[in-house]
Amino acid sequence: MSTENPTGKASVRTKRADAVRNQQTLLAAAAEVFVTSGVDAPIRQIAAKAGVGMGTIYRHFPTRADLVTAVYRHQIEACADAGPRLLAEADSPFDALRRWIDLFVDFLVTKHGLADALQSDSSRFTALHTYFLDRLGPVCTELLTAAVDSGDIRPGTQPYELMRGIGNLCIGRDSDPRYDPRRLIELLLLGLRQPRQT
Amino acid sequence: MSTENPTGKASVRTKRADAVRNQQTLLAAAAEVFVTSGVDAPIRQIAAKAGVGMGTIYRHFPTRADLVTAVYRHQIEACADAGPRLLAEADSPFDALRRWIDLFVDFLVTKHGLADALQSDSSRFTALHTYFLDRLGPVCTELLTAAVDSGDIRPGTQPYELMRGIGNLCIGRDSDPRYDPRRLIELLLLGLRQPRQT
DNA sequence: CCTGAACCGGAACGTTGCTCCACATATTAT
C-alpha cells in the first residue's frame, strides 16, 4: 500500500522516524482496542490508547477500513497462503475447500464485529471489502474450480458469492450463544457437494 | 400491544383522538421514509416527514424497534399465517418449507436494511428481533419438524439457527448486484435435504 | 545550524440518538 517504501532509498525522501513510530504505536493500540470494543470502536478511543491525536490516525489511515486492513493484514495473508498449501496436502479438493473455509471462519469469528463490518452498508468499509476480495478471492476461486474439476462439488457457484455468504453467516455470532455459524456452513457445503453420479 | 384497547370503553380512559391520529400519521411517514432511507433513517427525518416533533415519536414508539415492528407487523403476520397454509397445500413438507422460506426471503429483501437491522449488534433492535422470533419461530419449528418427520430433511437443525442464518444471508443484498442470497439459500436447502436412504 | 517539508494535536463543526419539561389540547366533571 501507499505507506510502504520497499527500498527505502532513492528519489523520494525517506519517511520520518516519528511517523513510522506513530504508525506502529497506532497499529498496536488499534489491535488492542479492537479485541475489547470491536472494529467499530470510536476513533478517539484508539487515539487515546495510542497517546496521539485523532489527526494522526487520519493521516496514517484515511479511512477506518485502512486501519482495520492494516491491523489484520498478516492474518489475511496467512489465510490466503493456506489455500494452495491445503490444496496440495489435503485428501481431496473438497477437503481442501472445507478446511480453508474453516480457517476463514475462524478468522472472522475471533475478531469482534469483523464480519459485521465487512458486509455493512455498501459505502463504509469499502476498502476492507476490496482488500478481502483481492487477496482471498483468487484463492477461493482456485479451490472452488479444483473441487468442481474433480467432480467433488456441483458447478455454478461463484467464489464471490460463497465468500460473501460465509461472511454473512458469521455476522453477530457473539450476540447469541445458540447461534453457531459453523453448523449452517456445514449444511452449505453438504449442498454444494456433488451427488456422486453412478 | 399496549396501544390497543379493543372494546374502547370501560374502566380505562379512552385514548385521545389526536394521539391515535398522530400514531397513524407516524406509521405512514415512517413506512415512506423506510423505503427511501432504510430502517436506519434518522428519527428527525421521520418526524419532519410526519410533521411532528421527535418527542411524539418517542412517546408512541419508545425504541426504534417498536416503530419498525409496527410498520411491518402486517407483513410479518402474513408470513406467519402462510406457514400452516403452505404445509396443508404443498406437495410435501419440504416443498412447504422451501416456499415459506421464499416468502421470508422476499420480505427481508424488499425492505432496505431490514435484515441488517435484525441481526445488528445484539443491543439495538432487540425488540424487533424478539418479535420476529416469537411470531415466526413457532411457524418455522412446525415446518421443520414436519419435514423431519416425513423424512424429507435430516434432523438436527434448530429453527432459530435456520431463521437467523437465512436472515444473515439476506444482509447487504443491495450493495452488490452479483450477490443473490437466494442461490446460497438454495444450496442450504439442498444440504438440509435427507439423502433418501433405501 | 538552518530551513522547509512533513507531521502532530485537538478545537470545531455537523449529524445523530435520546431525554426532559414548559406548554397546548382533549376529555370529563361541574
Next chain:
DNA sequence: ATAATATGTGGAGCAACGTTCCGGTTCAGG
C-alpha cells in the same frame, strides 16, 4: 359553558461520534 385534570406535544439541550482543518512542532537533508 366553564373549569379541572390527564394526556399529548414540540423542540431545546446534552452527549457521543466522525471528520476536517490549521497553527504550531519536529525531523531530515544540506
